[in-house]
Amino acid sequence: MQDSDSIGIVSARRVHFDTPLSLKSGAVLDNYELIYETYGELNPERSNAILVCHALSGNHHVAGVYADNPRNTGWWNNMIGPGKPIDTRKFFVIGVNNLGGCHGSTGPISINDRTGKRYGPDFPLVTTADWAKTYVRFADQFGIDCFAAIIGGSLGGMSAMQLALDAPERVRHVAVIAASARLTAQNIAFNDVARQAILTDPDFHGGDYYSRGTHPRRGLRLARMLGHITYLSDDSMATKFGRELRNGSLAFNYDVEFQIESYLHYQGDKFADLFDANTYLLMTKALDYFDPAQDYDGNLSAAFARAQADFLVLSFTSDWRFSPERSREIVKALLDNKLNVSYAEIPSTYGHDSFLMQDDYYHQLVRAYMDNISI
Amino acid sequence: MIATWIKPGSSILDLGCGDGTLLHYLGNKLNVRGYGVEISAHNIQACMQKGINVIHNDLESGLSGFEDASFDYVILSQTLQAMKNTENIIQEILRVGKEGIVSFPNFGYWKNRLQVMAGHMPVSSNLPYQWYDTPNIHLCTLHDFEQLCQQHKVNILERQVMNHDNKVTFLPNLFGVLAFYRFGRAPHS
Numbered sequence: 194m195q196d197s198d199s200i201g202i203v204s205a206r207r208v209h210f211d212t213p214l215s216l217k218s219g220a221v222l223d224n225y226e227l228i229y230e231t232y233g234e235l236n237p238e239r240s241n242a243i244l245v246c247h248a249l250s251g252n253h254h255v256a257g258v259y260a261d262n263p264r265n266t267g268w269w270n271n272m273i274g275p276g277k278p279i280d281t282r283k284f285f286v287i288g289v290n291n292l293g294g295c296h297g298s299t300g301p302i303s304i305n306d307r308t309g310k311r312y313g314p315d316f317p318l319v320t321t322a323d324w325a326k327t328y329v330r331f332a333d334q335f336g337i338d339c340f341a342a343i344i345g346g347s348l349g350g351m352s353a354m355q356l357a358l359d360a361p362e363r364v365r366h367v368a369v370i371a372a373s374a375r376l377t378a379q380n381i382a383f384n385d386v387a388r389q390a391i392l393t394d395p396d397f398h399g400g401d402y403y404s405r406g407t408h409p410r411r412g413l414r415l416a417r418m419l420g421h422i423t424y425l426s427d428d429s430m431a432t433k434f435g436r437e438l439r440n441g442s443l444a445f446n447y448d449v450e451f452q453i454e455s456y457l458h459y460q461g462d463k464f465a466d467l468f469d470a471n472t473y474l475l476m477t478k479a480l481d482y483f484d485p486a487q488d489y490d491g492n493l494s495a496a497f498a499r500a501q502a503d504f505l506v507l508s509f510t511s512d513w514r515f516s517p518e519r520s521r522e523i524v525k526a527l528l529d530n531k532l533n534v535s536y537a538e539i540p541s542t543y544g545h546d547s548f549l550m551q552d553d554y555y556h557q558l559v560r561a562y563m564d565n566i567s568i
Numbered sequence: 569m570i571a572t573w574i575k576p577g578s579s580i581l582d583l584g585c586g587d588g589t590l591l592h593y594l595g596n597k598l599n600v601r602g603y604g605v606e607i608s609a610h611n612i613q614a615c616m617q618k619g620i621n622v623i624h625n626d627l628e629s630g631l632s633g634f635e636d637a638s639f640d641y642v643i644l645s646q647t648l649q650a651m652k653n654t655e656n657i658i659q660e661i662l663r664v665g666k667e668g669i670v671s672f673p674n675f676g677y678w679k680n681r682l683q684v685m686a687g688h689m690p691v692s693s694n695l696p697y698q699w700y701d702t703p704n705i706h707l708c709t710l711h712d713f714e715q716l717c718q719q720h721k722v723n724i725l726e727r728q729v730m731n732h733d734n735k736v737t738f739l740p741n742l743f744g745v746l747a748f749y750r751f752g753r754a755p756h757s
Contacts, residue, residue: 318730359633424614505616508702521633524623524633525633527601528623528633528634528635529635529638531579531601533621534603534621534623535612535615535616535620535621535622536621536622536623536625537609537612537616537624554609554613557613558612558613558616561613561616561617562616564617564664565616565617565619
């Protein structure tokens with residue numbers, strides 16, 4: 194039985210855009226599709242819309258379940274639903290799979306009209322700025338002049354900030370959770386190792402693996418395993434797995450021995466079966482490229498001068514991939530521009546993944562912030 | 569009390585803002601724009617519920633997230649006596665604010681003195697803790713605070729000493745329960 198405050202059965206829809214989209218890379222997409230889900234009702238004033246941006250491996254299935262697959266629960270189902278912190282009785286919540294994704298929006302696995310074949314490596318690199326453009330066009334389709342809020346964790350938080358910077362008149366509130374105003378060198382380094390794992394997989398074929406009937410499974414699996422380690426904390430891994438052995442004693446070979454190995458392999462395998470390697474590459478680049486201060490001599494406060502929205506910024510104490518210090522840099526830029534902002538550092542042991550977890554304090558803060566948004 | 573010193577429409581940073589009551593009041597009454605600074609999860613949540621801007625920050629580590637002279641007033645209400653880095657926070661208040669407003673319980677109040685004379689640490693409605701569980705590690709008298717201001721070239725602009733709802737003008741260091749100071753940087757400091 195599903196929990197009483199779940200949004201319940203949901204289904205995805207698609208929207209097609211025929212106006213060419215000029216991307217930051219200089220490339221142009223003649224047309225594209227976005228897949229999305231919505232929860233709750235858009236009010237007659239169209240003032241209660243919340244856009245939820247997904248992280249690296251996320252998608253548009255944010256809450257609820259599918260009728261034909263009741264076990265496929267949305268990735269933020271604990272946060273969104275009737276009576277939940279982001280209350281669908283008040284808000285019209287939208288989840289969109291980003292352009293370049295592999296869950297239904299146009300991306301490397303889609304058919305390129307010009308060639309009649311899958312884009313593969315020809316799909317242009319997209320950035321958060323390109324996504325922000327697609328969010329605005331998406332809002333136009335629904336007649337939403339201004340989002341009540343845009344919300345995201347990790348890469349999703351970056352996408353949310355980007356919209357607040359590029360289209361300040363289109364969003365009133367921004368919730369930036371476990372994010373950063375720019376990746377650190379260490380963070381880019383992790384992304385590079387992940388990319389190298391994929392790029393050097395013999396099954397990658399320069400990204401054109403679809404036509405050869407292969408998939409760089411090994412590379413994608415390694416990339417995910419590495420990523421997964423960085424999303425957890427030392428403490429949470431120690432608590433959950435410690436040095437526990439799968440079979441109770443050492444086997445003196447290279448098979449899976451420790452429980453943590455078993456867990457990582459499982460996560461890697463699962464991910465490699467479900468995700469597209471080209472999309473993974475592209476998403477890590479979008480992370481690396483995000484740097485709104487770049488055009489302002491590295492001055493983030495100057496970059497945020499054009500923002501108008503109110504902000505909620507949240508970080509987690511054990512998140513070392515997007516540490517609280519990174520969030521404080523965002524807060525400083527907002528304060529310097531005298532924007533409304535609240536910031537909290539949430540005690541948590543789950544590392545970067547904390548933003549997806551059920552935590553009373555975390556959820557109470559989001560609820561309190563959302564309750565104060567006028568619609 | 570603090571509200572009488574604040575000009576309408578000014579910008580305020582309330583250090584140790586608690587549940588945001590003061591900022592909420594000042595926002596409604598004087599249309600001030602401001603932020604609270606808190607470290608307690610409970611208080612941060614209470615502020616957000618009131619729709620008050622609140623920033624999670626440990627005052628003991630200073631105010632590095634705030635620019636010089638970025639607020640009209642920086643308020644430290646009944647928190648000074650519980651701080652470890654007392655001198656640093658006074659300097660930080662005057663770096664970030666054009667003026668500072670500080671309030672604290674007067675340890676020189678005669679009832680406190682009497683309890684010490686009787687051989688005990690004072691316990692009262694304004695100092696409601698036992699010596700072993702008090703957060704108040706830096707209690708002071710009016711004279712002590714003013715001496716510190718002098719040492720740090722802090723220019724006291726206004727002082728108001730209260731005994732509950734009454735203003736105390738006669739021997740305030742003896743008869744005052746709570747002290748309020750408004751201060752700025754000393755000229756040429």
